[in-house]
Amino acid sequence: MFKKGQEKGDPTKSSSLRIGQQQPIRAKNVSVIGPTLVIKGELSADEDLVIEGTIEGTIAHHKKNLTIGKHGRVTADIHASSVLVEGELNGDIHSDGLVSLAKGARVTGDLYCNRLVTEEGARFNGKIEMAKPASFKVAPKPEEVEQEFTEAENLTA
Numbered sequence: 001m002f003k004k005g006q007e008k009g010d011p012t013k014s015s016s017l018r019i020g021q022q023q024p025i026r027a028k029n030v031s032v033i034g035p036t037l038v039i040k041g042e043l044s045a046d047e048d049l050v051i052e053g054t055i056e057g058t059i060a061h062h063k064k065n066l067t068i069g070k071h072g073r074v075t076a077d078i079h080a081s082s083v084l085v086e087g088e089l090n091g092d093i094h095s096d097g098l099v100s101l102a103k104g105a106r107v108t109g110d111l112y113c114n115r116l117v118t119e120e121g122a123r124f125n126g127k128i129e130m131a132k133p134a135s136f137k138v139a140p141k142p143e144e145v146e147q148e149f150t151e152a153e154n155l156t157a
Contacts, residue, residue: 035071043076051087062096070104077109085122092126 029047033039037053044060051072059066061080068074072087082097085105093099095113103121110126118124 033072068105083113 032050033053035052041057048065050067052069054073059078066080067084075090079094084100086102088106092109098115099113101118101122103119105122
């Protein structure tokens with residue numbers, strides 16, 4: 001009765017995306033700097049960030065992901081957990097994890113990271129310094145911690 005326009009095969013009610021369309025809903029805790037915004041100075045955030053505008057200065061984004069979108073123009077040194085560059089970057093990247101240079105990316109600066117992925121068509125001018133991933137330490141057994149605590153307690157008594 002009230003289902004007009006929702007019949008099977010109605011193209012206006014299709015939930016699937018077509019080629020060239022963007023996902024209409026973005027993930028939670030992601031900030032977007034739009035293409036008309038210009039920011040000069042220090043930028044820091046505690047959430048994932050997508051830059052489509054212009055940034056000049058420094059970007060401190062230590063524990064989160066940073067994306068420089070296709071329209072993004074950044075002149076800054078970047079400190080982030082992981083970095084995806086689709087646009088233009090003039091500056092160094094310091095990353096604890098993955099740095100990705102997508103097709104069409106233009107990067108002038110040095111990369112300091114654990115992992116690097118470069119797509120065909122990305123342009124890069126600078127040096128790359130890759131560190132070994134941090135080794136994982138195994139937590140001590142509870143008995144060992146208790147024994148160390150007891151020994152330390154006996155020394156102070």
